[in-house]
Amino acid sequence: MHLYVVPTPVGNLEDITLRALRILQQVDLILAEDTRTSGFLLKHYQIQKPLRAYHQHNEHAIVKQIVEELKKGTTMALLSDAGTPGISDPGFLLIREAIAADIPVECLPGPTAFVPALVCSGLPMQRFCFEGFLPVKKGRTHLLQELSRETRTLVLYESPHRLLRTLQDLMHHLGENRKCCVSREISKKFEEHLRGTLREVFTQIQQKEIRGEYVLIIEGSPH
CATH class of the missing domain: 3.30.950.10 (Tetrapyrrole methylase, C-terminal domain)
Structure with a gap:
């Protein structure tokens, strides 16, 4: 039961941190603003994990379901297309609801434009x-x-x-x-x-x- 907010490169793929790569390899599920964009990043680093779309058009509809999965013990990473989720990208709603449900939330340091x-x-x-x-x-x-x-x-x-x-x-x-x-x-x-x-x-x-x-x-x- 843990939600990791993982910044991803805004340009050069080498800008991702070693810690971010380790977390992405360890979590059970990755929530991605765009599964194609995140899929390209994960393929580049040979990371194979289940991906689920989480973006501004579906976040209100699925946030409660995600929180319930987290409460049952699922460990997740939240990614945006580029940069840090929540900074002009989806993420705030899920982070707020996870905190309210006493789910540990951890944001890794990393890229933001x-x-x-x-x-x-x-x-x-x-x-x-x-x-x-x-x-x-x-x-x-x-x-x-x-x-x-x-x-x-x-x-x-x-x-x-x-x-x-x-x-x-x-x-x-x-x-x-x-x-x-x-x-x-x-x-x-x-x-x-x-x-x-x-x-x-x-x-x-x-x-x-x-x-x-x-x-x-x-x-x-x-x-």
């Missing part, structure tokens, strides 16, 4: 505000207005098809001259960090092919 992006940004990292993905519609404008007054360095995630819109919204609410760094392909062959003002980075990105997941690091308000 925003840490290398923050470190490579050149912006202050002693204090920062992680917001993950901005709301697509409801509450978006209100949140951006609040963030415009945030003095800590801001950390956002964004998908490729919404990146330009988000940069435009940030320029509108935070100002075009706010310093930023936009990172993509973290830990992969074509890792890239674009630095400058929001306007300068927006102009650079307009001239590029927009692919992959992005991390946006934005200077906090000076006021």
Whole structure:
């Protein structure tokens, strides 16, 4: 009876820890956000364990069943597609319910995309505000207005098809001259960090092919 939250590489498969590999070899069942993605990782490391899909579209329906299996003694590992489960990925609901049921929950240290992006940004990292993905519609404008007054360095995630819109919204609410760094392909062959003002980075990105997941690091308000 144990739930392990296991971070997986955000890019280079070598970024997984030895401890994570050991846990994945020992558990009875692996819960995966995408069984194909996790299956590729497990095959690479020659780990053969039962896989079950656990993602945002089914977590509410199956979380009680999973908790019951854990209570009966099953040991499980929870994986997201990349990075640490629960950080802008499914995981919180299961972790909360497992804790409420007195099931031991252990999160292994490991990869998460925003840490290398923050470190490579050149912006202050002693204090920062992680917001993950901005709301697509409801509450978006209100949140951006609040963030415009945030003095800590801001950390956002964004998908490729919404990146330009988000940069435009940030320029509108935070100002075009706010310093930023936009990172993509973290830990992969074509890792890239674009630095400058929001306007300068927006102009650079307009001239590029927009692919992959992005991390946006934005200077906090000076006021």
